[in-house]
Amino acid sequence: MKTTAKFIVVHPSVHKPGGAATTSFHRVWLAVFMLFFIFTFVFTLFTTRDASTTARTNTNSAAKSKSQLPKPVLDALLHYASSNVTSYGRMSSPEIKHIAAVLRRCAAPCNFLVFGLTHETLLWNSLNHNGRTVFVDESAYLISKLEEKHPSIEAYDVQFTTKVSDLYDLIEHYKGEVTNECRPVQNLLFSDCKLAINDLPNHIYDVAWDVILVDGPRGYSGATPGRMMAIFTAGVLARSKRGGAAMTHVFVHEIEREVERVCSEEFLCGENLMETKDLLGHFVVGRLEDAGNRFGFCSGTVSPRST
Known part of the structure; x- marks a missing residue:
């Protein structure tokens, strides 16, 4: 009697415990990672730009102050x-x-x-x-x-x-x-x-x-x-x-x-x-540290006593 071979295809999700939940979990973590990466990139971009702007402002203020007359x-x-x-x-x-x-x-x-x-x-x-x-x-x-x-x-x-x-x-x-x-x-x-x-x-x-x-x-x-x-x-x-x-x-x-x-x-x-x-x-x-015999303002004048 001729028999026909049959193949049984077993889907992984049928025999692997929690398969659907694991996939969902991985997707959540991937989304969190992507959000964190985007946030970090955007924060770094704006911080760098603000620092650059502040530096330029300070430089311009210093140059302006230096160039101004008292x-x-x-x-x-x-x-x-x-x-x-x-x-x-x-x-x-x-x-x-x-x-x-x-x-x-x-x-x-x-x-x-x-x-x-x-x-x-x-x-x-x-x-x-x-x-x-x-x-x-x-x-x-x-x-x-x-x-x-x-x-x-x-x-x-x-x-x-x-x-x-x-x-x-x-x-x-x-x-x-x-x-x-x-x-x-x-x-x-x-x-x-x-x-x-x-x-x-x-x-x-x-x-x-x-x-x-x-x-x-x-x-x-x-x-x-x-x-x-x-x-x-x-x-x-x-x-x-x-x-x-x-x-x-x-x-x-x-x-x-x-x-x-x-x-x-x-x-x-x-x-x-x-x-x-x-x-x-x-x-x-x-200055006159010691007037000595001088009694006047000029060197030609001397004390009456010494005279």
Whole structure:
């Protein structure tokens, strides 16, 4: 009897326990892996882009900050760009350049004391940008207006009790008090010399001033405050200096006028005159550690006792 062979095909899922569940489980894990991969890729892409943007922003900000002028310099440039340069009383270009050269050579931070508010006020503050600049003027009104417009500027008003017509009376007073209240080395805060400025804030007298400019008060007529007190005070500050450089640069503007010329000779001394530029006298005055037999401001004067 002829028989026919039969093949039995067994499907794996029939005999393998949990086959359908295993396949479903694998698919879930594959989906989770794909989602994690996509999330990681997208997160890395955005993080890298944000970091790059931040770096570019920081670089641009730093470059912008570096290229910007300091505010005092910008203020000065705007001031002089919009001003009439032919007004009376302003310094000439050689005078300004001479003072600027001394400020540049000054070891930072440079201490710069200026008597008088003038057209060059903002310029001096800018040229000594990294140092300390202090302005002293007779006008409380001008000081308040300056501080209102430029709050960062340090300025003080003082009462000048002398006037131009008092010049020779004050010189006589100085000669009578040169060994006492008007001596060249002293603390001006406690001085009763008629030529001393003693009503500034206390800390001003403790500063080792490197450069002093006398360009005020006005002094253009007999009834106006002269610069006798400013020049005398500059001479004492230079000789009484404690700390800093041993020498102080003292500039006197409009030195051709009688008050400026006479007081410069008495209190800054011809021996200390370095040079003149137009109407600007430049003196270099050294500190006096020990006055010895000297009782005056200049080396030619000696003590009455030794005489």
